[in-house]
Structures are given as C-alpha cells and as structure tokens.
Amino acid sequence: MKTFNEALTRLEWYVGKYVDFDGVYGQQCMDLAVDYVYWLSGIRMWGNARDAFNNDFKGQFTVHQNTPSFQQQRGDIAVFTRGRFDNQYGHIGLVYTDGDLNGCMILEQNWDGLANSPAKLRWDDCTGISHFIRPNYEEPTVKSVTSVFKAKKPTSLSTITPAFNRAQNRGRSLTAYVKGSIDSKGAEVRKRQGNRWRGFNWDRKAGYDLNPGDIVYIFEVHDGWGRIYTGKTSGPGSNDWIWLGRMNVIKVYK
Known part of the structure; x- marks a missing residue:
C-alpha cells in the first residue's frame, strides 16, 4: 500500500x-x-x-x-x-x-x-x-497532521466562524464576497473553462500555487470553486480559481 x-x-x-x-x-x-x-x-x-x-x-x-x-x-x-x-x-x-x-x-x-x-x-x-x-495507507498521515495542529499556538482564525456557504453559487462581483487565508495544505490555482450552457470545468492548471497563510479575496463562487483576487477588496478579479475547501474564512463582506 x-x-x-x-x-x-x-x-x-x-x-x-x-x-x-x-x-x-x-x-x-x-x-x-x-x-x-x-x-x-x-x-x-x-x-x-x-x-x-x-x-x-x-x-x-x-x-x-x-x-x-x-x-x-x-x-x-x-x-x-x-x-x-x-x-x-x-x-x-x-x-x-x-x-x-x-x-x-x-x-x-x-x-x-x-x-x-x-x-x-x-x-x-x-x-x-x-x-x-x-x-488503509502505509503511514498514519492524518495523526501526524493532527499533532502539528495541536503544536501551533491559537490564532484568531481558530475563533472566527463567520457564515459563508461554500456550496452556494454566487455570480461575479466587482467587490469581494469574502476574505480568506489558505490553509496548511496550500492551494493549487486553476483556470475555469466552458460556459453555462455546456458546463464548466477546472481541469486546466494556472501554473502556480498559493502557500499556507496567503490572503485571498473571492469574487465569484461556482460549484465549490472561488474566483480569486489577491490584491484588493475590489476590482475586476481574474480567471484564477481555487477550491474553497482550502480556504479558512477571515471576513465575510456580503
């Protein structure tokens, strides 16, 4: 195994x-x-x-x-x-x-x-x-990851539980819906392809990853993916997306 x-x-x-x-x-x-x-x-x-x-x-x-x-x-x-x-x-x-x-x-x-x-x-x-x-993997990776989390000092993220539904689709906005921080696993950035009639996919890689702790703003949500913008809370955004399961929510704007 x-x-x-x-x-x-x-x-x-x-x-x-x-x-x-x-x-x-x-x-x-x-x-x-x-x-x-x-x-x-x-x-x-x-x-x-x-x-x-x-x-x-x-x-x-x-x-x-x-x-x-x-x-x-x-x-x-x-x-x-x-x-x-x-x-x-x-x-x-x-x-x-x-x-x-x-x-x-x-x-x-x-x-x-x-x-x-x-x-x-x-x-x-x-x-x-x-x-x-x-x-049943060869090594107990889940336990080792848990021990790392316990060793960390508590941060403000551990007490913040704002309401943000990652599964709810939300259309493209010029202002951010939510601010988040990439979790300890990091996040692979992907490009969205397709259209609303034929369906979308996120098969194409953007060519870069986000590191644990990187701050992102989400401008659109679709099928559990979020369109990211890493500079400001407003603007045109980009066609770069992350899986929202890799993001810890910091602040919900709307």
Whole structure:
C-alpha cells in the first residue's frame, strides 16, 4: 500500500489523463478506479462500478456506508448506486477534495456515458453515493497532521466562524464576497473553462500555487470553486480559481 501523500500525487497526475486499464470499451469510469486501486495495492478489482465495494481488499481498504454524517476524505473511492445509478452498472469516481457534508469534488471518467473523454473534475452533492472505499495507507498521515495542529499556538482564525456557504453559487462581483487565508495544505490555482450552457470545468492548471497563510479575496463562487483576487477588496478579479475547501474564512463582506 502506498502512502497518503503518494496517493495525492497520483490523483493530481490523473487529471486530464485517458485511462483505459483493460483496453476495451474506451475510458470507462471503472477503468480509473481499477487503475487507482491496482497502483495503490496491487489488487485488481472485478465487476461493474456498483460491485466495487464487494471486492476482497485483503485488509488494505475499508468500506464505509455513506450516511448523512459521514465525512469523505481525499483519496477515497466513491461508489454510486443510488438514484440514476441504481442500475446494473452504477458509477464510480475518486474523491479529489475533502469537501464537506454538502458534497465534494469528484475525479471521474465517463460521466456522460460516451467513454471518450479523460479524467475530469466535477462537483457532486454525494446523494448518489452509497459507499466510500478508503485506502488503509502505509503511514498514519492524518495523526501526524493532527499533532502539528495541536503544536501551533491559537490564532484568531481558530475563533472566527463567520457564515459563508461554500456550496452556494454566487455570480461575479466587482467587490469581494469574502476574505480568506489558505490553509496548511496550500492551494493549487486553476483556470475555469466552458460556459453555462455546456458546463464548466477546472481541469486546466494556472501554473502556480498559493502557500499556507496567503490572503485571498473571492469574487465569484461556482460549484465549490472561488474566483480569486489577491490584491484588493475590489476590482475586476481574474480567471484564477481555487477550491474553497482550502480556504479558512477571515471576513465575510456580503
């Protein structure tokens, strides 16, 4: 089994890649998940997407039912068998960001059923997901991260809990909706592509990252992503976006 950090690097690598693990039927959703599990553990999953959680993972993965209180984690495998996916195939994807109880960003193939596109990111409200498959990583990275947080001195951020709904879409504004600080994991900046008729995606990287503690202002919110401006509280903004799960809220303006 690989480490948590190795898994995160693999997730980044998948974005924009065409994954056809078995070489038949094009880029199916299951191809991406099978490749990921095989790369992590050497285990080759069988079956359709809806069968994934019935595999024998030999103690290297833990299967969790998706309940209203369950918090998904980046690197989990999301198995869709509810709603439109309650059929013989189901759907499957990889959890790209932790998100929150309202949803998360999913990395997936074949969302449109054409099996001819690369792995893409899409915001999902998690209502169609019945199970999450979580790798039992080689090292307890979550515990080590927790110890780092405990060692830090309390800051003003730890006591600020302003109301700001990251899941609520808000149109482009000339003044900031919110001021925030990038969390300890840093944030990769991406470009938005597409339009409101065909849909948007954030597959293209902007070519730079924001560091922990960097201050950002958010001028637009769409599907859990925020358009950033790093200089002032007003202005035209830019086409640079971050996943809002990487931002600690400092001040809500409106």
